[in-house]
Amino acid sequence: MRPTALPRLESAGQDGWLIRLFDAIDEANMAWLLALMRDCETALGDSLVDMVPSYTTLLVVFDPERIAPADVRHQLWQVLAALRPDHQQADAPVRELPTWYDPGVGPELDALAEQAGMTRDEVVECHAGTTYQVYALGFAPGFAFMGSVDERLVMPRLSTPRKRVPAGSVGVAGQQTAAYPVASPGGWNLIGRTAAVLFDRRREGFSLLQVGDRVRFVPVTQTRFERSGGDITPVREA
Amino acid sequence: MSDNKPGLRVLRAGPLAMLQDAGRFGVRRLGVTQGGPADLHAWAWANRLAGNGWGAAALEVALGGLTLEVLCDSRIAVCGADLDATLDDAPLPLWRDLSVKRGQLLRFQQPASGLRAYLAVAGGFQAEPVLGSVACVVREGLGGHDGTGRPLAEGDELCVRAAAPRRATGHEAPAGTRPDYCTAPTLSLIPGAQVAEFDGASLYAAFNRPWQVDERADRMGVRLRGPVLRCNLTRMISEGLGLGALQVPTDGQPIALLNDRQTIGGYPRLGALTPLACARLAQCSPGTRLRLKAVSAEAALGDYRRFRRALR
Numbered sequence: 178m179r180p181t182a183l184p185r186l187e188s189a190g191q192d193g194w195l196i197r198l199f200d201a202i203d204e205a206n207m208a209w210l211l212a213l214m215r216d217c218e219t220a221l222g223d224s225l226v227d228m229v230p231s232y233t234t235l236l237v238v239f240d241p242e243r244i245a246p247a248d249v250r251h252q253l254w255q256v257l258a259a260l261r262p263d264h265q266q267a268d269a270p271v272r273e274l275p276t277w278y279d280p281g282v283g284p285e286l287d288a289l290a291e292q293a294g295m296t297r298d299e300v301v302e303c304h305a306g307t308t309y310q311v312y313a314l315g316f317a318p319g320f321a322f323m324g325s326v327d328e329r330l331v332m333p334r335l336s337t338p339r340k341r342v343p344a345g346s347v348g349v350a351g352q353q354t355a356a357y358p359v360a361s362p363g364g365w366n367l368i369g370r371t372a373a374v375l376f377d378r379r380r381e382g383f384s385l386l387q388v389g390d391r392v393r394f395v396p397v398t399q400t401r402f403e404r405s406g407g408d409i410t411p412v413r414e415a
Numbered sequence: 416m417s418d419n420k421p422g423l424r425v426l427r428a429g430p431l432a433m434l435q436d437a438g439r440f441g442v443r444r445l446g447v448t449q450g451g452p453a454d455l456h457a458w459a460w461a462n463r464l465a466g467n468g469w470g471a472a473a474l475e476v477a478l479g480g481l482t483l484e485v486l487c488d489s490r491i492a493v494c495g496a497d498l499d500a501t502l503d504d505a506p507l508p509l510w511r512d513l514s515v516k517r518g519q520l521l522r523f524q525q526p527a528s529g530l531r532a533y534l535a536v537a538g539g540f541q542a543e544p545v546l547g548s549v550a551c552v553v554r555e556g557l558g559g560h561d562g563t564g565r566p567l568a569e570g571d572e573l574c575v576r577a578a579a580p581r582r583a584t585g586h587e588a589p590a591g592t593r594p595d596y597c598t599a600p601t602l603s604l605i606p607g608a609q610v611a612e613f614d615g616a617s618l619y620a621a622f623n624r625p626w627q628v629d630e631r632a633d634r635m636g637v638r639l640r641g642p643v644l645r646c647n648l649t650r651m652i653s654e655g656l657g658l659g660a661l662q663v664p665t666d667g668q669p670i671a672l673l674n675d676r677q678t679i680g681g682y683p684r685l686g687a688l689t690p691l692a693c694a695r696l697a698q699c700s701p702g703t704r705l706r707l708k709a710v711s712a713e714a715a716l717g718d719y720r721r722f723r724r725a726l727r
Contacts, residue, residue: 187607187608188605188606188607188686188712189607189608189655189657189660189687190605190607190657190658190659190660190686190687190689190712190715191605191687191689191690191712191715191716191719192657192690192716193657193687195607195608195654195655201652202652214444226440226441227440227441227442227443227444227449228443228444228655229443229444229654229655229656229678229679230444230655231652231653231654231655231679232652232653232654233652233654234652234654234655235655236654236655236656236657238440238443238657241716241719241720242720242723246712246713246716313653313679314444314445314446314678315446315653315677315678315679315680316446316677317446317554317555318442318445318446318447318555318557319445319446320446321446322653359556376445378545378546378557383442383445383447383546384445384446387444387445388444
């Protein structure tokens, strides 16, 4: 027998509970997840060690030296019983990522155009014309998984990931889009580059993008990209 | 701070020696990993024997190859792997505190048993916390002795916090607390997550057949080799990963996720190894045989609380 009722609490080890709120990715999930994070913080106070929100779930990690798992479970159920979505984020300003779309820094731009039967400019218009939502951060500090990409731009990850994707690279993979905070290996289809600093340990909140944020990519010229400190070095294929 | 002073200088850097406090917490929602000591047990005992409270930064020395010069008289303790450590060429006793004098040489040579040794110094090592922690995470470029996530290199100096007035040395960890890293361990796993989605034969195999530690093992995770485990789930939405999460990619060979793991992941999981099981696994070299044992969260927590109580 498989439990199906949601929300559900699942054991995540001796010091964690995974709260499963939904079974599918949806923009409407985020208002609930944000409210859940806020209420868990209030309910658990100093016993809370960490929280990891992601698409449909929230992992809650607590300090078992301060509180018993059963007590955490009880508190979480109380939080869930009173949970109301937090729509504040929906009214928050849309964050803008100035992006230089160019085949040199976005080597899959033309493949994407060919697949969609569009011109390069139409691909840019399509990618930049959508307001995305941040569903989760992971892979690297400040790496935000955003959705949903227009279905004409849906393309699977590269079969062989690149050994090095430059910092600021903007890419798509499946229905998701993201920008790489630092140079790292990666398999996303690259279409451009942003000069925005996505993760800064000196910044309040550290990460430019947070779970629940709404984000838009804004096309900029090479000149403006360079003036904002962007690096125009083309992506090197290994 | 004027109370801090240079305590050790690196004369020769090994493959991977780095500062670890208890870990980086409260920022995992930003994609920042936990970090912290791969072997929580040995790290905690080294701190305890050096007279430090829970959470002080200690040096994690993987595989040896490290030579340190003592820059000021201190009380230290080394716990964990036997890396053939010496103090001025005399064998250095593990799992007990001892005095070191300015000018002495500490050497960690190569593993005799286990992989990671922990060196704690009375007062703890001093470094600027990054995102609330000095835990060194190379992949993220965060923490460590200089804040950049860089492991120790030749010429580096480690600062030591002023210690409380010293007690007499000669404290030893009780015999029952020193693991024998040469024996094949049985690791406790709390079933959970997608465990119900694995087929019966796979679940039987997981807990009744031997596993072997693969060569692909680091602070992010340790792969295990053994029977192929099959899960009915083919697609999964990524979700938060706790310490010890045992994920099973499509090849059916599990990966135990350790301190520097990715924060979210989309492979089905059998559950989570306990923190103490992760600590033990972190001392297993490739080829080590081990078994998995299902335990309840309550039983795991009982063991963990006994471990913490013994440190008081």
